[in-house]
Amino acid sequence: MQPRTITITALITLLAATTTGITPNVSQPFSAQIALAQAPLTHNPEAYRLIEQGNQQYKISEFQAAIQSWQQALAIYQKSGEQIGEGIALINLGHAYFSVGEYQKALEFYQQSLAIQQQLRDCPGEANSLNHLGEVYRVLGQYQKAIEFYQKSLALIREIGQSANTDHYALLQQEATSLSNLGNAYRNLGQYQKAIEVGEQSLALLKKMSELPSRDSFAILKETVNSLTNLGHVYFYLGNYQKAVECYKQSLAVVREIGDRQGEANTLGGLGNIYYSSEQYQNGMKIYQQSLAIARGIGDRTSEGIVLNNIGALLATNNQPELAIIFYKQSVNVREAIRRDIQGLPKEQQQSYIETIANTYRSLADLLLKQDRVLEAQRVLDLLKVQELEDYLHDVRASENLSNGIADRAPEQQIKKGYEAILNQAIEQGKELSQLESLPVSNRTEVQQQRVIELRKNQEQITQQFQEFLKSSEVAALLIQLRQTTVGEGFDLDKYATSLQDNLKRLQQDAVILYPFVLEDRLELVLVTSYTPPIRRTVAVKRKDLNRAILEFRDVLKTPSRDAKDSAQKLYNWLIKPIANDLAQAKAKTIIYAPDGQLRYIPLAALYDGNQWLVQRFGINNITALSLTEFNTKPQSKLHIFAGAFTQGNYSIQVGSRQFNFQGLKYAGIEIENLAKIVPSTTRLLDQQFSRDTVLQMNDYSVVHLATHAAFVEGQPEQSFILFGDGKYVTLRDVGSWRLPNVDLVVLSACETGLGDKLGDGKEVLGFGYQMQRAGARAAIASLWQVDDGGTQAMMDAFYAALENGSTTKAKALRQAQIALITGDYKALGQQRGLEVQQGTRSRLSPTVNSRLSHPYYWAPFILIGNGL
Template sequence: MFLNFTYLSLLTAILTLSLNAPVLDLRTKSELLGITSQNSEPKQSPSTKECKTEAEQLLQQSAQLWQNNKYHEALESYQRVLAICQKLSDRKGIRDTTYEIGLVYVRLSNYTQALQFFEQSLIISKELGDKKSLGKTFAEIAMIYYYQGQYYQALKFGQQALAVDQEIGNKAGIGHNLNRIGLFYEGLSNYPQALKFYQQSLAIGQEIDDKVLLGRTLNNIGMLYTAIGESAKALDFYQRALVFRRETKNLMGEAKTLHNIGWAYEQLSNYSKALEFYQQALAISRRIGNRASTARTLNNIGTVYQKQEQYIQALEVLNPALVIFQELGENSWIGNTLETIGNVYKGLNQFPQALDSYQKALAIIREVGDRRIERLILSNIGEVLVKENQLEMAIVFYKLSVNVTESIRQELRSLPISQQRSYTTTVADTYRRLADLLLQQDRVLEAQQVLDLLKVQELEDYLQNVRGTQQTAQGIPLNPQERQINDKYNQILNQEIQLGRELAELQKIPLADRTPEQQQRIAQLNQIQQEINGKFLQFINSPEIITLVQQLSPSTREQNISLNQLNTIRADILRQLQPKAVLLYPLILENRLELVLVAPDAPPIHRSVNVKKADLNRAIVEFRMALENPKSDAKAPALKLYNWLIKPIEKDLKQAEAKSIIYAPDGQLRYISLAALYDGEQWLVQRFVTNNITAMSLTKFIRQRRAQPQVMAGAFATGRYNFKMEGTPLAFDGLKFAGVEVENIAAIMPGTIKLLDREFSREGTIPRLNDFSIVHLATHAMFVTGKPEDSFIVLGDGSLFTLRDIQLLSLPNVDLVVLSACQTGIGGKLGNGEEILGFGYQVQQTGAKAAIASLWKVNDGGTQALMTAFYAALQSDNNSLALALQKAQIALITGNDITLSKSQYQTVQQRTRSNLPSAVANALSHPHYWAPFILIGNGL
């Protein structure tokens, strides 16, 4: 009988289960596309009666070749079918065959060719008016862009595919397209939007009882929760997906979900459970003969053993995985597995073997173009070189890693989701290690640049949406010796890339079809590669490189980098600021605290403080507890931190004649106010104006104060609203003194627009924000550690405005956003302070110049006293934002009111003092009331 395209498509789908996909979920490309026997649409034969016999033979041959993973041969067979169809002018046959050829090219990861053939198929589908084929081809094109990391393009074609299926009423197609669009949003790190589309897909799957779609979508939702670090929640979705995959006897789907369950347990550090499910997944993959998924699960088992420091067991599974990937030509996976093997050898302290594996991995990963893994390999090479006490060489590779990261950040499109990695550190740790090494070498200027970029990377870790600037895109400049080292290393690497490319092409030729010359060339290339692999160690120990490294050593080196960056900070920023300002970057390391100080008229300096990270963090927690209790004695813990943070640079501050400190806190230092440190006689705020920044490279210090600020002041003063956050009930009551706070602002600042309670709604507030220079929000706000999507502001009508919502605003006319009742470190849990950085960054990204927020929940009576003093200081003498905040804080400490006109004084002071409970009014000098408020951004 004639083997028509319907049967071929089903067979193709079944056999295309080992396509490349992010390792995280082990989803194959065939599944992402929805190409399975359960839901494939019938295809018509591209043959006509005149070529039926020959086409049948060719199609049978293609199916067999596909089954044997001989994709190049299958491609040749399809092309012969295409030639027959073209000869007979069979437009429909040409359409279907070009579609099938596109699928083969996808399997070969040749996306350029795949796209060309899908576009040919698309043109004919439009010509024939075949909307069903049109929708399928749109979906395939969307997925190609997804594989390449061009998520916006993927979204464009995915939406076209969805529109076609909606037009023809194809419910199953609609469900699968919604699922794909969820993938695209997940690729864009827009997890709320991705979840929305997954849930719509899930609803359609339930409506039409499509168990294949249900299994796939539940699995993808699980993957989303794994991606955002909620692996415990992901497990529930995986277990539900597993039920449907077993019901539909989808063995490959079952293996993938079992693999994902293992991955979730691995993320939860439950390694015994992870291995249990990986082994189940492995058994199924082996039983059905899917070598690619077998190798991927072996790779993940190897990473678990590596994390458990069971290095011999790790090699026992990683090496067979590597062999399979090499046989299949899965270059991205080859690079990933080699990198993991390098980590194993690093753990075994077999550093030459580790460097050899990293060298091989780097050549492949650069060829593949996976820059996210490239930066990790470069960082690992740096770490090994540190262990080998080659610190100058380590700096070179850490710099290269940082610069790849900054280059990625500057790109307009996202890169593909990387395969699952055995990450042992965060990307930010590379910046921290590089800064540490530079400070050990007394290369302070370079260290300051790294510390600034560290803040940007920590923002990226938290928000996942941080774009760089022209300044950050430059990364950390290599000095002349480092450039020479890098150029010579790239010569070796490029040689290996070229050889690897030629070898890979020859290895694609089936063994039986190779000529003796080709087989001889393969052997020759393998030999050359082995010789190159040993060249890295020869390279770093060569006389030429040793000479360059010696020129980088502290005893013979000057600060061999461009001073443009320093001059920019000095001339364009610090020298123009009044009162006179310095820039302070602390860096928390495991066994010491480094203080980096940049002044307008001196080279940057650093001071090392002998304090362990654990002791510093303990002191921060003690100080914060004292600050949160207005009856406590906060001076003792404040003095302890003063002795670590300020006393070591006292002379430097005096020499610089500093009156203002631009402060970029690190780690848990973000949870306390620098202004609240105590020198034994007075609070630091009584000596210095303080201005927090997210990063200097993200802050523009241009003073553009308006003669008369225009203020919008909203308040949630009455009522009670209940919410649930991740299943936890939350209740917020109106702030008793918020109304008084707003009335006082209106009395001090003429023309203030007041929005109270229900007037203070999304509709009444958000559209008008950019009409004012100051936006004051007297309401509850919560900034949640590790979860920007859970951080929110409560509006007066009970609606929530999230940190993600803030990024959608455009506020170029706004000088200041004030949140006068925020909380951070919720539930007593202190993270790394990214939520505070994140709020400041998101506000500045809207175009607003600065923000004021509180670090803990403060009595709102005390808050309205401070805010009254702040606006009084702002109104008088045209003070800067930071200086006005300093004067307001000093006013509460000393009990001296800010000077106001007689009418204002009578109105405001009477309202302020008379409404305050005596216990609060008499205690306003305690830092509990004035210290939580920090200014972030351009306040000078």
């Protein structure tokens, strides 16, 4: 039986029969639906031939071949100075790089094309470039910016359409594409009704085009399929799986007819989601495998990463965690490769993609912990923290041992090798099938048609072979081996574990590393000691209950008239009590703490065990991520302090969309004056003297102390800032360009976090610590809230008195100062100096404040991030 040929009119009619007013929200980006630019008729027949050759290669998803053809054409056009041809080659190169997930290159080519179209006053070409720039911004998660570009494209198209000398067919095609893409952006934002409206407008235009003499049926069919696939997403997310399956199957028939391999991979992915969500796991796996083979075969890394993740999720749901971990790892590594390729983009254009990666990291870490593969989970958690920093700051670099993603164990490598052999067979046959299917049925020979049928049967058999492999005795034996061993041959976990333990031993602080990991249904605690394998403890507390307790605790911490002990003990019971015996057995004296999510907004030191605050039992210093922290560099032998303060005046500043009003800090001048008395080698800069220009002086000092307003706000780094004494400010983004390689410690004594209506995930706190570390400073001290009534001055006096003792580490000095305020006993700061600090504090502060200094409001907000030596 001959395959049927689908006409545009028939497809539009089919669409009209299935369209209703329903909408979706799809997390995965789908490829741009491209109307390939045709070569101009010029005196460069070779360039013309290369453009058309690239077009044909692109249509059958041979993207790398198309890139080569178009690059050659571009060189010819540039050499001859033919800007029309150059613009066409540039926009087509943008399409190809977009299709393989190289979004930075796609953006560059589209921008170059736009500049040429504007210079030539080629309004249709300009509208086309604007539309495709919008697509790049959309897949990078900048939906509002994408919408602006689509709307500009549409406005220009409609303006051109009023001209009598207009190619109305081409404009209809561009308008339909821009409307379809605009609908996608609305869908991504959850604005479903708008998505439906513009989607229906797009379909109406496509139907109108189908009634005109067709010059590019491929482009129309491809765009129509896009609309049909998007409608399937609508039904899927609204739970109408039957309608969704109908849409996807209709789309599949067309993409296979026109040889659109990328469209086929994406549509199969949507269909796989339907089967997975309706618990038809075998069918779901079958469809995902087909999608994976196509995506990898054509080099579509975005789709490959997504479908690998979905296979992992399906296997995990189907109680096959070891196999799920293998696919999650591959998904992470594919996405890491894409992330590295987009690091040259403007920073705000990377955020959404990295958030997608973080979700996969959490799923992988969750599964690893459930399998008691704690050391592997710890590495994933560390990578997750790097990704969270990357999400916030956009230009974070992981250490070398993490830069290549996540390694496989030996049994995992064997399983991966087996399934990839099957996958490669599917890829090779899929390429041959795609080439044959690209021929119109009427043009195929009888031999070619028989080969098409044979290859389609083979595809089904390969899919079955894949399923049988995962169930085979060979894989079962490898999974048993995987469960029985903690270190596989060729895997670097033993080396990594030794490195962790050696680092802790070299500290000579009896230190342990604590990684809490917050999941929806539980809290996982990972403890790394210097002598034992990593320890995992599970706490049955839901994320929402933990976050509620964090908010309650933070509220009482910031109110010195309220008793904080009950709230502090509740969190102690979740975070410390489950590992109390482990800490005792390790004889731990220092906890190196890598908090997760909203835990970053509360100080571990202020947890309460029913008898003592945690800081009375342990030294504590926070880290951004283990892989980003250098623990063993010792500080300079003598303190040499740069001290800047904002003491008087009133400033109103606008940061982003927010207005802040600040007054000079009443006690900041006294704080700096006392600091100079304790450490005579202190340079004091007050108010107007303390300006942005003084940043250039900071690297000449071992400690930089800033007694001024600072705010770390949930959102973008540009919204977090440090205020200078002259009313100017720097954002957290700006701090990344500071150079402080000689600085051991940066202290911000009056900063605040969590200033919004609700707490975020604490990435701004993480970001501050990393930016200071990136600037070269070994450690930073920041306050989680601003302390009034001279409390900061009391705390800083005690801290520097302890730090002035050359044998005291930064972490130990902070702990001694905190204990002094808790107990009222300042002897640990030094007999004479402790007495001076105690007398000074009592004489300067009111009796009410003096009586409350033991409350964590005064001593707990100050956290040390980084190297605690």
